Amino acid sequence: MPVVTLLSDFVDGTSMALSEDTDAHSLNSYMLRNQGQLWAGMQQRRLARHLTRRRRGPGTLYYAPTEKAQACVNAYLQTVTGSREEKEQQHAMQSSGVEIAPHVGEAIERKVLFSRKQRRLTPQARAKGFG
Incomplete structure (x- = not known):
């Protein structure tokens, strides 16, 4: 059975991924039928x-x-961002037929998508170590 996963990075430096089984025959079909379902679940868990x-x-x-x-x-979600392993897993995903698309919710996220500039991390997320 096909599975859809939503991965999001947040301004506090954390990431979260949620997955669900689907009977949709493509990513487009899923997005048309289930708009916002995974995002709502992620919002509830983070809240x-x-x-x-x-x-x-x-x-x-x-x-x-x-x-x-x-x-x-x-396997891709377990890799370190920017690593060689990440690139290898990304290639493996694409060759196995995984469809990938941006998930845009708010108008400000559309602006970020088009400008290709992510919002800055909060000061707490940038902090390293103690004192």
Whole structure:
């Protein structure tokens, strides 16, 4: 069964990914039928954990049509951003048939998408170490 995953980066420096099974035959079909469903679930979880709900920019939707493709998405999500392994896993995802699209919610996220500039991290998210 196909799986859709929403990955979002937030201004406090955290990331969150939520997945759900779907019977949609493509990412486009999923987006037309289930607008905002994963995003609402992510908002509820972050609210319950007292985390910010402001994203740095648009999130990313991954549509994995097979179990092998979903395994590739999971492996990609475990990699370090900018690493060689991330590039290898991204290639594996694409060759396994994973569809990828930006997930845009608010008007400000559309602006970020078009300008290609993410919002800055909060000072707490940029802090490293103690004193």
